[in-house]
Amino acid sequence: MTETSAPIVTRFAPSPTGFLHIGGARTALFNWLYARGRGGKMLLRIEDTDRARSSKEAIDAIFDGLTWLGLDWDGEPVFQFARAARHREIAEALLAVGRAYRCYASPQELQEMRDLARKEGRPPRYDGRWRDRDPSEAPPGVEPVIRLKAPTEGETIIDDLVQGRVTWQNKDLDDLVLLRSDGTPTYMLGVVIDDHDMAVTHIIRGDDHLTNAARQAQIYDALGWPIPRMAHIPLIHGPDGAKLSKRHGALGVEAYRAMGYLPAAMRNYLVRLGWSHGDQEIFTTEELLSLFDLNRVGRAAARFDFAKLESLNGQYIRQSSDQDLTGALEKFLPELPDGATLMPRFQLLRDRIQAIMPGLKERAKTLIELVDGIRFLLEERPLKIDDKARAILTPEARAILKRAISMLEKVEWKADALDAAVRALADDEKVKLAAVAQPLRAALTGKSTSTGIFDVLVALGKDESLARLRDQAGVTAAA
């Protein structure tokens, strides 16, 4: 390892104008893995310079989302808006040394300029009309913006860790605005100064910023500052290849939490979107930390696939310990609409729930499904019987149930004894085991599917089981 080089500092810099969406989460993950895997730091900066669109809720959503995903940051978050004075100072300095200039073009004027350019088939860019004009020509009463005096010849090159060497002709880049007419800094200026002041060594972000990288490089050059290493990672698309829409997965990470996905599974899924390590699909966090590298990140956009996320989540659930899962359920339950109703019974039956977890986790792909698996325990009589279960409870089935009841009343309430007894009953009835097991399941759980029927019986206990069976068999308890 080349531990002699300066420590790595990355940063995740979302703008708080909405929830932390899935693409942002992956960007944060890559930043986190890259820095932490190399003993470096990941900083967090909230780009809240757009006052109208920034909100407290969005900021909290970012903090909560990152925390849930297990991605922690070093130090206090930096709020970009709070650094406006510093940004202004740098803009003025650039103005003083002639690397920037005041532009008095009005918004309408700029709009006309762009419209005309488009009509004539030229790129819609600022034409530099105030670049070399004398300030004395300034129209009265107009507050100017400050623009960067960008090079007009030569080229700007970014050696990107993911994209490789990318080149722009400087004539294709115009003079961007550094300071708005109201004196507030633009994003372009702010990022450069903040990344420099925060000593960021590696900028890892979505490739929608690739063009910005060139423009920012020009600002770095004007300032005489070294340019951090850059890595522009491909975006995540929806299943149709177009932009990720809400119904496709452009949801806040809290939505994934609500759908019952595990943070570790989420991380594993996201890291494999664009990055790979041979044929390996499952990675522990430790493996990720030591294996992840930018040179293994591809350049093509990936499509978001719920099915694969779900499959991965199922694997993580199966690998989890019964204890961890029970704990996860306990935290998850309150998020459900009827969570408050289920909670008291959950607490009461916690041990039994954990005891049947081995059978449940084989069947669940999400925490939601896991909750569905324990519902029969949490809900109280009279049990709601769903349509499929009702279809199983035919008159014949109810007749079998009756005989099952009298048989079960005499059985020792243990899985193997129950197993033997039920099989014996099936033999006596000259029917397949399923002909007995399914009616039992329907009466006991109200559903057509559940974990193993003997586990259900044991988890419910003798009294509750018999009571539920009597409810469906139409018999009353013998006093």
Place this chain on the structure above:
RNA sequence: GCGCCCUUCGUCUAGCGGUCUAGGACACGGCCCUUUCACGGCUGAAACACGGGUUCGAUUCCCGUAGGGCGCGCCA
């Protein structure tokens, strides 16, 4: 329109000139296991966008074409 980027099974990807009759995973079909549903095991179908080069030899390198994405704000 201009600039930049991308293109291997439906999807995520392996492949970094010969090892490719192109590998894995998800999804899908079949079989097995089985008290239901799952899980698990086995198995099947499924891809190098197209056209030119370079080379003894291209999925791999170069150039076009087509298709897709991103950017082109006093938004970030």
